[in-house]
Amino acid sequence: MHLNGLRAVESVARCGSLVKAAEELGVSASAVSQQLGRTEAQLGRAIFQRTGAGLSLTAFGAEFCARLTSGFQELGRAVALAEEAATNVLVVSVAPAFASRFLVPRLNRFNQRHPEIKLRIDASTGLVDLDHSDVDLAIRMGDGTWPGVRAELLLAQEVFPVCAPALAAKLSEPADLAHLPVIADESTMISWERWFEAAGLAKPFPVQPAGPSFTDPILGIDAAVAGQGVALAWQLLSADALADGRLVAPFGITVASGLGYYVVSSKLERPGRKVRDFSAWLREEVAKTMARFGTRAK
Amino acid sequence: MHLNGLRAVESVARCGSLVKAAEELGVSASAVSQQLGRTEAQLGRAIFQRTGAGLSLTAFGAEFCARLTSGFQELGRAVALAEEAATNVLVVSVAPAFASRFLVPRLNRFNQRHPEIKLRIDASTGLVDLDHSDVDLAIRMGDGTWPGVRAELLLAQEVFPVCAPALAAKLSEPADLAHLPVIADESTMISWERWFEAAGLAKPFPVQPAGPSFTDPILGIDAAVAGQGVALAWQLLSADALADGRLVAPFGITVASGLGYYVVSSKLERPGRKVRDFSAWLREEVAKTMARFGTRAK
DNA sequence: AGGCGGAGTTTAGAAAATCTCAAGTCAGGC
């Protein structure tokens, strides 16, 4: 079916005249006339009556066009939705751990500041292709050397041991870690080795007994909160637990992991206002969190 | 907006794959891919995710396409309606008088015989342009010499005086008409003159007192039924009134008017089955009516 | 490893649809 022909018919029916419809469609009256003719021929039925002084709908045409109008309105709504979404919906891709432990608890403040921006959090472990998806922004951990994207450092990742307050009583110096379960995080490139080194401990530090290990950073921190051992925590993911006392950070020795949280966006297009607004807010939240966290943890 | 692009998007979303959609649309996969790209660019938002092994809808795309599907379904229904109408609806244009006095009382028999054909009676006094309207068939009175149309004689028009039974008692021979009101029909080319001539009356026959005159043949016959005078009746329009005795036709002298009822259709296209069915039925009804009428009126 | 095949994309050229402009028709109004 001739969609453009149908649109021409609909427009003429609604505008009441070929000339007005041509104006609405932004083409010449001749073009519209030809569209009409073709559509009627294809349909095998007259839609308009030629009355010498203008066009008028046939009885059949009136019913037909009523449906056309309804159909095109629906399409119009779909496109309007898309356009509204393109300007007012911000899709952010983040790792589930970051979403649940940092982003989500702070979202209500973002909504208060930017009520016009509807946020969609796409929490997935995979790395989305920013150029070929509807994701506007991603927050990712890494070394910032991803190819083909714009990556801006949000926070340099530092790590440090954390544990439940009850467990902390048994720790007065780093070497005491040898007597407590140490929780390992298999999923990241950050290992205890570097922290042992920064704390001035012997190179192959004997961790006995070996604690549990997890593939998700959240689980490691949860285990620490539950008193199952000492975990190597990341600042942002453990900030809230440290703030309300569920965790404590003994020793005060932190070590840079060499990695960081990055705000990642497509290189192909300049970031829109909504992306810039979100980035700015996010940086503020990180700064606020780090300020509070600094006084408690260091 | 790119209607064809939207259709491509909708089809891909529904079919789940570019290749299947291309098949549905009857074009190459390449064409569909380009449509998708153009539409997404125009919308400024990704609708599909490129997952290496195929396309999948983004969260936004799913909502968008749901609306598209609904819109296109509405358009599809409109077109389906049109196509059904093109095959099963028969639009007949007739004069109001003929419609009310002959056609409508007999329509139930047509519906019984052809329940699949939906009849639309367009009762208008103007002559419709069969080539440029949705009228399939017209029934018109005249001399059959209309240009550019196919006109088939349905019945040669004959005229004769009619009046209410009470009035008929005062009429034993044509000359008695001089003493009764004679009803004139201004709208037709048929005048009393020819009947007076056929009845063998003097050329300028003195009609005294002059009866009422009307511009619609129905009104003349109605006036005759009401006993207001003698009208010059047409066979088909007065047939039912003669059949049930509301009118009688004194003298039995009829005269050919030189005009006739014609079934008129467009010359441009061969009449479809529905047109032929209706024509055949109409001829039968006319024949039946004339047979009955003949026994009573002549 | 390496080759194969499915799925989607890209490119360039070809084909088709659509547009514009100009001329033509037709009816109603001054």
Add this chain to the structure above:
DNA sequence: GCCTGACTTGAGATTTTCTAAACTCCGCCT
């Protein structure tokens, strides 16, 4: 009777859209 407004028609130009073929990417199979 001529003019004007509204639509149609026709021819050529333009734009869009399509096809075909090469290309990329990824998973799968040997």
